[in-house]
Amino acid sequence: MSQGIQYAVDSIAFGSLFALMALALALLFGVMGLMNFAYGELIMAGAFTMYYTRGAGWGAMIGMTILVVTVLSLLMELIAFRPVRRASPVTLLVTSFAVSYGLQQLGWMTVGKGPQKGVEPYPFLTKQLDVSGVLVSRLTIITVIVTIVLLVGMTLLLKRTTLGIQLRASTEDFRMAQLVGVKANWVISAAFGITGLLASAVAILYVLRTGAVDPEIGRGPLLVAFVGGVIGGLGSLPGAALGGFVLGAIINALQAVLPTTLASHTQLFAFLAVIAILVFQPEGLVAVRSGFLTRIWRRLRRPVVAEEAAA
């Protein structure tokens, strides 16, 4: 029983990382129709920053990681995505793949060369605490607390601030948001900045959990977050976060309960569960509001429909 609770707590911690990632992906998708496959490379940048600053102390390591990842996210928007913002959805998709692949290869050519790198586990974090008979590591507790704080922070930002209202309006109807005076550049840059901040938190917690650092470190989590966001419903920020959490938690739980011979195929079983969810709830766990498919259709048709003015 207590082992089951341990697995559950660990799954909650693991799933909450993917909730953050899926939320970030959904935010960018809502604001500019971009599925940013280069998001995994933000995790990579965070991981390598941690590796190279691990000797500088906790504060410096975390501070530098947040700074580097957030700045990289903003630069990604400015250099790679802003020039193609008015292009077709296919162009945006290809651009995100190109950025992802380019950054990965840059990683392999530079910081990824040589022997396998990693961040040694911190005894302070791996120490297990006995909570009513359930052994929980400090890192698990910290992961849950940090993700709750970030999710609550995001909720307050979205609900209580002018930027939040503008972001929510932009994810619902970006064109109308512009027509009421929301500045496109500002909102999109803010979205990239927020997603960079979330990526830095994910990178820190993920690397502290797994230890390994390599240029492809972000690929696996990105896939889980993306699929999780889809099953949750990319048109809804809470839905995407829920989907990311559910899928991440399922994968972690399967890793714990599957027999050894099947444990290496965890993702197979997880994605079979995804198919089952989508068969019964094709619009996602939180049904997407009406107009989502219409907006996608309009975006796909954009090149043959109208010439739009510069934003």
Add this chain to the structure above:
Amino acid sequence: MLRLADVSVSYGRIAAVQELSLEVKEGELVGLVGHNGAGKSTTLWTIAGVLRPSSGDVTFAGRSIVGLSPDAILRLGISLVPENRRIFGRLTVGENLRIGTSARKDRKQAEADIEKMCERFPVLGSFLDRSGSKLSGGEQQQLAIARALLSRPKLLLLDEPTLGLAPLIVDQVFEILQELREEGVTMLLVEQNAARTIEVANRTYVMRSGGRIAFHGTAQELATMGDFEAAYIGMAP
């Protein structure tokens, strides 16, 4: 205040608006009527900066606004009430009103104006915390107009504000437009309800198929134009 000079707009190879010229002077309510597909909404979207003309010029207060972004055009003083309202359904009524002040820097006055708008449209004041998607069509139309007015526009563009509304609500919308006209708000009103539009407007332009202006004038002038009904198919005599 607003001038379109030989503006043409295309969707790919389809010419939606061709060599359209019209003018809106300060304080006027100018109507733009025509049947479905005549190019009325395309004209408004072009003025608002969503579409770019393939030829011609759009000037506002003497300055060309072609190529400016929609939010930049709003900051110059042109606000659009779009067809089908396009309320942010996931935002509350209060948030919809607040986002209407996005372009303003005078926050305190903007908050005061939101309160005044709630007094002007009492139903909005009583539903401030209600989700925009939960309002009726008429209430959403009031919210869309209030949201546009909160940007303090010099020119208000309205795209078929009575579309899909019950006759009683249509009357209310036209009453609001009449009040705004008497207050001196400059408006360009696109409508399929030609009779009511001509009645309330200072001048009206009539578009025909192919996106061209067939006639324009005051209500009295239009009444003397023989082919007016032929140009606007389906208009009630």
